[in-house]
Amino acid sequence: MDNDKRFVTGLDVGTENIRAVIATVNKSGEISIVGYNEGKSAGMRKGIPANLTGPAEAIDRTLGDAERMGGYDVRSAFVSINGSTVISTHTEGMIAVGAVEHEIDLEDLDRVEDVAVTGRIPANRDVLDVIPLEYALDGQGGIKDPLGMSGARLEMRACVISALTPNCENLKKATATADVEAKRLIPSVVAAAKAVLTERQKENGVAVIDFGATTTSVAVYEEGDLQYVGVVPAGSNNITNDLAIVLAISPDLAEEVKTRFVTGNFDTEKSLTIKVGKEGKERAFNRKEVEEVVKARLDEIFTEVRKKLKSAKYDQRLPEGIILTGGGAKMRDIDLFAKKVLEAAVTIGVPKGLGGVAESIEKPEFATAVGLAMFAAESADLSPITSKKSKKTAKKSSNANPFNFIKKIFNKF
Ligand SMILES: Nc1ncnc2c1ncn2[C@@H]1O[C@H](COP(=O)(O)OP(=O)(O)OP(=O)(O)O)[C@@H](O)[C@H]1O
Ligand SMILES: [Mg+2]
Structure with missing residues (x-):
């Protein structure tokens, strides 16, 4: 195994089907699909877990074959979330940052994001993502990246993606029951968009529709950003x-x-x-x-x-x-x-342009799982390589609490 490579996993937990995609990513960010599988789902209703054992067993079964194909032991994955409680909300926030000559830093960005989200999203929802759409400095809008710019008042317009907390928790519990930590939950249609859209399409304006078994999800992109789910x-x-x-x-x-x-x-x-x-x-x-x-x-x-x-x-x-x-x-x-x-x-839309055995999954139904693996590959927190042999002992000795998730994840999709 090439130690310069990490492996990542996308897990699309659907109502009818579970799809797993395992990919390696090298230092230059090149993604190569090394394992995949598709299996029947269970215990899901309209994109949401109706019990824990059904989806857990289905995940375990489906992932097993993908693991054997790739020769990896999957202990964490980027997981799809679906269902009509997944929504987007447009919010705004404003903070005073000090004197006019103050240069906007990361702390300011965190603070204005906090203001844009806190109290705007009901407490019974998990924030899955906050997409900054536009910033304004001292009333002047149209700023995409204000880092290092000067100003006394910082405003932000954002698109916040959220889902009902019990749905998120139950999905994480179902994957944890299958010994897989859900590192991030990403709406299935947003993951599909990642796999099938070009930057130009996102810039000009495009919608993706994930036509599933019991749900049909919509995502809209414009000016390069996710605007609606x-x-x-x-x-x-x-x-x-x-x-x-x-x-x-x-x-x-x-x-x-x-x-x-x-x-x-x-x-x-x-x-x-x-x-x-x-x-x-x-x-x-x-x-x-x-x-x-x-x-x-x-x-x-x-x-x-x-x-x-x-x-x-x-x-x-x-x-x-x-x-x-x-x-x-x-x-x-x-x-x-x-x-x-x-x-x-x-x-x-079919996922294209990836290496390895990607050709076999250039199909519309694999878009979500591929997109999840692509998001995982982009993330700095990549799963460490574990050899197949160490699997059982490693799992048993793991003290990681699978439910210990950060509730608000502010990374950009
Ligand atoms: N050739 C085909 N023609 C028409 N429909 C098809 C075909 N192949 C699969 N389907 C339909 O696609 C659906 C399954 O899609 P998919 O696997 O994306 O759903 P899912 O992700 O499990 O569901 P959901 O996203 O709603 O939770 C089923 O309703 C199935 O009948
Ligand atoms: Mg689906």
């Missing part, structure tokens, strides 16, 4: 459930109908019937009926997404359009459908 509590599983009810079939069969035969293009001529099931036990369905069910639910989900964009004042105001990620984005021609409802350019 919102989660619609419905996803691609709702389509499956609707099909199961309307066609009076099992969810497994409904999933087969959806993933094999449904596309997001409802305007083309197709065969009139859909046949699924094992030979001899085949079932046939009227395609028109199937498409009506799917279209109605897709319409509802993307209309809700559009409402979120409207509420954030970004509807039809994104020059770089909208990027779709998540398992739901695997539906053929879903971009065509989303384009119609959102009235914007829509493309499917």
Whole structure:
């Protein structure tokens, strides 16, 4: 093992699927994917743990194969958080910094951030991130980095990302039960954006939609910064459930109908019937009926997404359009459908440009896990290399309290 390299882990804890990505990062920050895996999730409801053992066992199982593939023992990870309690809030803060000739230092930045956050975010929420959007010095705005500049009054405009504290705590407990410390919790769509967006897109204005099984999350970027996060509590599983009810079939069969035969293009001529099931036990369905069910639910989900964009004042105001990620984005021609409802350019986002075995996970459903690993790689606090052999003893002798987390994490995404 090259000692100049560290390894990091991204863990996407979804309602339907868990995805793990292990990557090495060298001194120059180059990331190489060395292990990954995807497994069925359990015990999660709409992106939030409903119990601890379900997700813990699923994490343990999924991570195990990724660890074996990469030859690493994972004891900490950057973990995704989801659910409709994940929101962004725009806040402002102002402090007096002394005489006019005073040069703004890191302490001033911490202080103004504290003022912008304290009392603005309800006590039952964990602050996941504070993104400084703009500073003003003595009333003059438009300053991105005031460090070293002179002034007597410092103001800050920020975007604060938060989630309900019990949801954060339970997610950390679930990962800790699987012997993995959640170093940071990052909204799944923010992590996906990290993996699929370019700096230019973020600068010009772009939205990412993580179309998952039970949630559809939205993140908007402009002027290089994260400006908005919102989660619609419905996803691609709702389509499956609707099909199961309307066609009076099992969810497994409904999933087969959806993933094999449904596309997001409802305007083309197709065969009139859909046949699924094992030979001899085949079932046939009227395609028109199937498409009506799917279209109605897709319409509802993307209309809700559009409402979120409207509420954030970004509807039809994104020059770089909208990027779709998540398992739901695997539906053929879903971009065509989303384009119609959102009235914007829509493309499917896949993580690209990383080394190692990255090619195998260049898929929209892996965007979040890859993005989490990329955030982890950027972080100064990288997991130390531990050889596979020392795994059990190291785990047993660890005194680290997995619940001893810093409540407010102010690092920039
Ligand atoms: N080829 C396909 N066509 C349509 N839908 C698909 C396809 N492949 C997967 N899906 C759907 O993607 C969904 C799973 O997506 P994903 O793994 O991103 O969800 P998740 O992260 O577990 O859920 P959540 O983010 O809501 O907690 C399922 O509803 C599944 O049916
Ligand atoms: Mg997800």
